[in-house]
Amino acid sequence: MTESHLKTEPLPTPRISVAPMMDWTTKDYRYFARLFNPNVVLYTEMVTTGAILFGDAVRHLSFNTEEQPVVLQLGGSNPKDLALCSKMGQDYGYQEINLNVGCPSDRVQNNKIGACLMAEPDLVAECIAAMQNAVDIPVHVKHRIGIDDMQSYEEMLHFVDTVAATGCQHFVVHARIALLNGLSPKENRDVPPLRYEDVYRLKRERPHLYIEINGGIKTVEDTKLHLQHVDGVMIGREAYHNPYVLAELGHALWQDPLPNRFDIMERMMPYIEQRLANGAPMSIITRHILGLFQNLPGARKWRQALSGGKAKTVDDILFAIQQMQEAIERTELYLATHQRED
Missing domain, CATH: 1.20.120.1460 (Four Helix Bundle (Hemerythrin (Met), subunit A))
Known part of the structure; x- marks a missing residue:
């Protein structure tokens, strides 16, 4: 088991990933998950720029080479800080950098992190531009389809178009709105209805963008259905509570032998x-x-x-x-x- 400082490699297709989940997708889990499937893309937990710049950067950024391909997810809204942390992530060997614009927790809202940033697409675009300028690896966004009073497809499309104007090509879309002023973070994972059609429509209307869908996806059959409409699928809690689904996906999509x-x-x-x-x-x-x-x-x-x-x-x-x-x-x-x- 060695710490990572690797050159990046092309990621497998179709793209199947495990969602970043606070307290769950630690490097211990990621090492375990990798044993089920060599091709699935793994994400870190969301790491805030403050934790990296003013805390224990080695603890937050180090990972095992066996985890690759792995993506660093950052939380923050200061373009300069995000650029610096993105560069640090690249230096540690992460394949890609992702900006969290989907977390509904009160704690991150108070620090202008997560889903609340959907209300500020220009700021998100500024952050993404700064991150892209700092690194040579892909930078992308994970976001909701809406928040609070911004629940329409047209508002989500405006958000995506604003960020895409920076050159960002990859959007991971959680197919639920987040009610930041009405629901708890746990409720925001289940209560708002899934609107997969909004994500499918986004891909149809912006075919040049790489659209990855997230939210409520549990089975190989679910995954295959979504791949008929979008470019990639991100699986969350099911991959944690039932990690063997990752092996089943490897068998179904890449003809990998099912591990014992x-x-x-x-x-x-x-x-x-x-x-x-x-x-x-x-x-x-x-x-x-x-x-x-x-x-x-x-x-x-x-x-x-x-x-x-x-x-x-x-x-x-x-x-x-x-x-x-x-x-x-x-x-x-x-x-x-x-x-x-x-």
């Missing part, structure tokens, strides 16, 4: 051991692997064995793996017996 979940854990164990040797608490690692056996027999016991601080050593994880193997074998034996009886 136990093989994935075997490949994950040296990483866990090294993280522990470097002083990381077990709990901050195991919380990212709870969904490994989602939808399989014994998955609940797996989650119980690894959550709440119950797993403290590598042996605890190995014991949980053994229990899962036994649970799956029992189920397979039961099914085989009853099929013969039928």
Whole structure:
């Protein structure tokens, strides 16, 4: 496991990515997610310019080479600061830089970060222009289809056109509005209805732009449907709670062989051991692997064995793996017996 300082490479097509999610898409999760699919594009959590410039830049920007391709998502609204942080991101080896114009949290609104910036397309364009001038790698925007009193397709189109005038070609569109003054951040992920047709229309009317859709996408079938209308698909919470969907996407879109979940854990164990040797608490690692056996027999016991601080050593994880193997074998034996009886 080495820290990144790599030259960028062309990203796979079709573009499938895992959404940036605060407290979730850490480098521990990204290392784990990469084991399921070599082609999916991974994103960091949103990192604010203040955290990089006035905090621990190494902690916020370092990542493992095994995570590539990985995109740095920045939060901020000061063009100079965003340009400087973009250059730092490029120097660390990120493939691309993304500006967050979609986060609905009160904390980021107060600092003029996230979805509230949709109300200021000229400022976002100024930020993107400064970021582009600072780096040689792609810079793009993740945004909502609207906010508060700006909910029409025409207002979103004006936002996109204003930013695209800088030369920005790539827009990741979360197909929900954000009600910044009426809903909590959690509610803004679920309550506003999905308006996929707005994103499809954006691609039809701006065919020269690269449009990636996000919001409520959970399955291979969902992904294939969206790819008939847009250029890329970004998956959020499903990729965290059920990471095996990334393997299924690899099989369906790139003909990758489906990996065995136990093989994935075997490949994950040296990483866990090294993280522990470097002083990381077990709990901050195991919380990212709870969904490994989602939808399989014994998955609940797996989650119980690894959550709440119950797993403290590598042996605890190995014991949980053994229990899962036994649970799956029992189920397979039961099914085989009853099929013969039928």
